[in-house]
Amino acid sequence: MLIIGIAGGTGSGKTTVVRQIMDEMKNEEVDVISQDSYYQDTSHLSMGERKKINFDHPKSIDFDLLVAHLKELKAGNSIEEPVYSFQEHNRTKETRTIHPRKVIIVEGILILTHTDIREMFDIKIFVHADSDERMIRRLKRDINERGRDLNEVLWRYQTTLKPMHQQFIEPTKEFADIIIPTNRHNTVAVDIVQTIIKDRLA
Ligand SMILES: Nc1ncnc2c1ncn2[C@@H]1O[C@H](COP(=O)(O)OP(=O)(O)O)[C@@H](O)[C@H]1O
Ligand SMILES: Nc1ccn([C@@H]2O[C@H](COP(=O)(O)O)[C@@H](O)[C@H]2O)c(=O)n1
Numbered sequence: 001m002l003i004i005g006i007a008g009g010t011g012s013g014k015t016t017v018v019r020q021i022m023d024e025m026k027n028e029e030v031d032v033i034s035q036d037s038y039y040q041d042t043s044h045l046s047m048g049e050r051k052k053i054n055f056d057h058p059k060s061i062d063f064d065l066l067v068a069h070l071k072e073l074k075a076g077n078s079i080e081e082p083v084y085s086f087q088e089h090n091r092t093k094e095t096r097t098i099h100p101r102k103v104i105i106v107e108g109i110l111i112l113t114h115t116d117i118r119e120m121f122d123i124k125i126f127v128h129a130d131s132d133e134r135m136i137r138r139l140k141r142d143i144n145e146r147g148r149d150l151n152e153v154l155w156r157y158q159t160t161l162k163p164m165h166q167q168f169i170e171p172t173k174e175f176a177d178i179i180i181p182t183n184r185h186n187t188v189a190v191d192i193v194q195t196i197i198k199d200r201l202a
Contacts, residue, residue, distance in 0.1 A: 001074055001100060002200055003120055006107040007172055008127030009165050010056075011134035011141065013182035014107045017127055020190045021105065021197070029201075031101045035108020037082045038066045042090045050089035055156075056164035058113050066106075067116050073100050074120070086146040102201055109165075112172035123196065126176035129183050131165070 008014050018032055040062050042050045053060060069079040080095035098104075112118055112126070129137075135157060142148040173179060180189040 002103045002122050002197065003070065003074075004103065004105045004123045004125065004197070005111050005118070005121035006105060006125045006127060007109065007112040007169070007176070008180075008182075009129070009131070009134050009169050010109055010161060011137035012127040012129045013137075013180075014109075014127050017125075017180060017182065017190060017193075018105055018107050020187075021193055024194050025103065025197075029101060030103040030105065031098050032105045032107060033066075033069070033081060033098065034084075035061060035066070035106070035111050036086075037084050037091075037096075038062045038108075039084055039089075039091070047089070053089065054160045054164065055089075056109065056160045056168075058110050058168060061108075061110055063114050063117065067114075067120075069098075070104075070106070070117070070120050073098065073104055076100050103197060109169050110172075112175045113168050118175055122200070123178070123193075124176050125178045125180060125193065126173045127180045127182055128173070129181070131162070133183055 006014050006018060022030055022032070038061050039055065040060055042053065065082075069081070072079050078097055078099045081098050082091040083094040083096055084090075085092050106117070106121070112124060118124065138157070138161075139150070139153050142153045143150065178189070178193065180186055180193075
């Protein structure tokens with residue numbers, strides 16, 4: 001099994017790059033695990049308390065569960081990935097079954113901060129877009145898709161997102177084997193990654 005880690009700041013285009021890589025592959029060959037599915041269980045907290053969580057700090061992620069799941073997949077066993085709700089700021093009761101595949105892609109802002117997870121990746125990719133570009137994309141997406149309003153997005157950007165990006169996410173660029181610039185759509189870089197995957201699988 002080939003495990004590929006795709007990191008990068010929020011709005012950098014990780015999900016988009018993953019979709020483009022997968023376009024060329026058959027469903028039974030590849031699946032994706034999102035770090036967002038592994039946010040800590042917040043069932044014991046009120047909605048007011050959940051809204052105040054710093055979701056850009058490594059502590060907000062249940063990395064133990066993610067490591068355990070990756071080990072299971074490597075051992076040839078299926079896993080139950082939690083399904084996350086951005087509206088509830090919590091895992092739902094549902095899970096999604098992921099079977100072992102030839103290629104597993106793990107994507108998320110903080111996945112390269114964790115040593116054990118980093119060591120499990122065969123290829124490490126960092127997706128880069130300028131911070132103003134990411135901010136604009138994030139603003140649009142959170143309002144259109146995640147039920148947020150302008151003030152909430154700007155408050156989160158100033159209080160946690162920007163400082164956590166500088167402290168934890170940007171420094172993990174140095175661990176990347178490949179950096180993909182995504183201020184514009186980058187088909188050349190996606191083609192190169194697809195070629196590397198095909199080559200490794202051959
Ligand atoms: N290269 C790009 N050029 C322009 N818009 C992009 C690009 N990549 C992604 N986007 C847009 O930016 C938003 C966030 O992209 P997404 O892939 O979800 O980022 P991430 O998963 O890193 O948070 C989406 O609306 C997407 O369509
Ligand atoms: N309840 C939550 C949990 C996380 N976030 C934000 O999501 C961002 C990570 O997801 P991407 O798809 O953008 O990589 C992260 O920056 C968190 O601030 C949230 O808003 N609410």
